[in-house]
Amino acid sequence: MRLGVIEYIDSAHFLPGHETCGCMHGHTYKVELIIKGEKKETGMVMDFYDLKKALRKTLADYDHRCLNDIIEFPSVENLCESVYNRLKAEIPFPFVLKMWEGKGKWCEIGDL
Secondary structure (H helix, E strand, O other): OEEEEEEEEEEEEOOOOOOOOOOOEEEEEEEEEEEEOOOOOOOOOOOHHHHHHHHHHHHOOOOOOEHHHOOOOOOHHHHHHHHHHHHOOOOOOOEEEEEEEOOOOEEEEEOO
């Protein structure tokens, strides 16, 4: 069974050496977290509250920040990988993380 939540963060960044994204600009990132697991005797795979709490805790380090202070080259691919690696310590299930950089552009990492 799959279970998912969505959160949002706003962050600024620039991509060093990139023709159009080399100057400071910002995005609203839509962050989708999908876990896979079996229902427990409680009838739930994982409580939505706990899943959102883990995601919010991790995303707090990236929200309203300049991503260049955290990631050397903050492309959506590197950002997604950074958040995914931090979430591994918080989520006890296989999961997929999908990050939307604005509308129509996304990166996904993980296996279900």
